[in-house]
Amino acid sequence: MPKDTKTIIDEAYEQYSDAIFKYICMMVRDYQQGQDLTHETFIKAYENYESFEGKAELKTWLFRIAHNVTIDYVRKKKPLRLIESFLNNKKDPSPLPEENLKIQEDVKVLYKGISNLKPAYKEVIILRKIKGFSINETSEILHWSENKVKVTLHRAMPLLKKELEKEGYEHETKQ
Amino acid sequence: MKQNNSKEELDQTLKSLDEKSEWNQVDRESLKKRIFTDIDGKSTFKRNIQRQRLKYYMALAAVGMLLFLLVSPNLFSLGENGGEGLQNPLNEFDIKNYEQYAVTLQNENGYTKEEASKFAFEVELLKVALINKAIEIGIEITDEDAKKQAKEEREMFESGKLSDAEKKSIEETIVDLGITEEQFWNEYVVQTGAKMQLMIERLHDYHNENYPEMHWDDFANQIVGNFRIKEAEKIKKFKGEIGLD
Known part of the structure; x- marks a missing residue:
């Protein structure tokens, strides 16, 4: 007997919500917003679900939705956050969401370094390097060509290294 | 702790990043409950979201506009000896502002060219409509008031309350303008961002006093609507100049 949509989403939540939430959280640097966008996803x-044709893996499809809701939020929210903070005398409203998302000490710098990159770079690193999606899957999630995924990742990695160096992450080049 | 981020090690560390962070399980379960409650009452949820989006858009447009005015290097031009004042009155459409903001939206916010053009136009329209309304009802901001506001903003900048990205944005603006930090805070911010912010705030006060039953978003929306009718020719001309149909 085929499963109903609710059951499928329930199982998908059990399997992928953790990965999706962490992806969104890293993109928006806000724990509560990360949960809200996971909810929206x-x-x-x-x-x-009816439009899911099964051509891609369910996980890839879910990440595609997560990408869409997140990028929509990031585009709209950035000016809002900046001006709110600047004009309303608020503290930086976007620290790392460490209080609620427990991040191990040895990767905090890495987490912060990624968070400081611009959305496209951040996203391609998360999907390719952290989530382990293939170039093809990443291109499906981001609606980019495979070539764009490769080129953007190629540009993003040196910038991440730069960010890490700024944060005091020591860099040793292997010979 | 000494760390090695050679390519291979960096790749390995990146792979392990998810495992090394933990989402609070109570929150995770609570979110699941929220999702399935909303799925069960989906139609109500959809209506609420639509209402929230409309509201959010207006709020966003207003603050986006303020940000733009504060950091746009094109609004104000300083002469060789310091400040010559505003080149473009705040209550007029300004192509350079529009273009600068559209480029920022594309480069920094990931908008497509078309999306950026549309949104930058909406922001420019909202700015001009609100400022004209403020002038129409007699709101005036003195240099003294604007200086006080700019001083508060500078104190916040210097006290380290801003994020790195915000500080960087301000520092880049100073460089783009080709002025000193003193000129930026004492002249540029005073004449642009601070005055604009205070005018909008006073307009907001006016709204609270005179139309307490009306939501600010609706009030602002109405101002833009009236402005579209009253200044249709001016808007059409501006749209023509920026190549927006």
Whole structure:
């Protein structure tokens, strides 16, 4: 008997919500917002499940939705966050979400370095290097050509290294 | 702790990043409950989201505009000896502002060219409409008030309350303008961001006093609507100049 959509989303949540939430959290640097966007991702998945044709893996499809809701938020939110902080005398509203998302000490710098990159660079590193998606899957999630994924990753990695050096992450080049 | 980020090691560390962070399990379960409650009451949820988006858009447009005015290097031009004042009145459409903001949206916020053009136009329209309304009802901001506001903003900048990205943005603006830090805070911010911010704040006060039953978003929306009718020709001309149909 085929599973109903609710059951499928329930199982998908159990399997992928952790990875999706961490991806979103790294993109937006806000724990609560990370949860809200994860919520939106699964609601959209439920609403649009009929359009999922099974050509891609369910995980890839879910990340594609997560990418869409996150990038939409990032585009709109950036000016808002900056001006709110600047004009309303608030503290930086976007620290690392460490209080709620427990991050081990040895990777905090790395987490911060990635967070400081611009969205496209950040995203391609997360998907390719952290989540382990293939070039093809990454191109599906981001709606980019495979070549663009390669080129962007190629540009992003040196910038990440630069960010890490700024944060005091020591760099040793192997001979 | 000494760390080695040679390519291979960096790749390995990146791979392990998810394992080395932990999402609070209570929050995770609570979110799941929220999602399935919303799925069960999906239609109500959809209506709420639509309302929230409309509201959010207006708020966003307003603050986006303020940000733009604060950091745009094109709004204000300083003469050789310091400041000559505003080149473009705040209540007029400004192509350079529009272009600068559209480019920023593309480069830094990931907008497509078309999206950036549309949004930058909406922001420019909102700015001009609100400032014209503020002038129409007699709001004036003195240099003294603007200086006080700029001073507060500078104190925040210097006290380290801003994020690195925000500080960087301000520092880059100073470089782009080709002025000193003193000129930036004492002249540029005073004449642009601070005055604009205060005018909008006073307009907001006016709204609270005179139309307490009306939501600010609706009030601002109405101002833009009226401006579109009253200044249709001016808007059409501006759209023509920026190549927006």
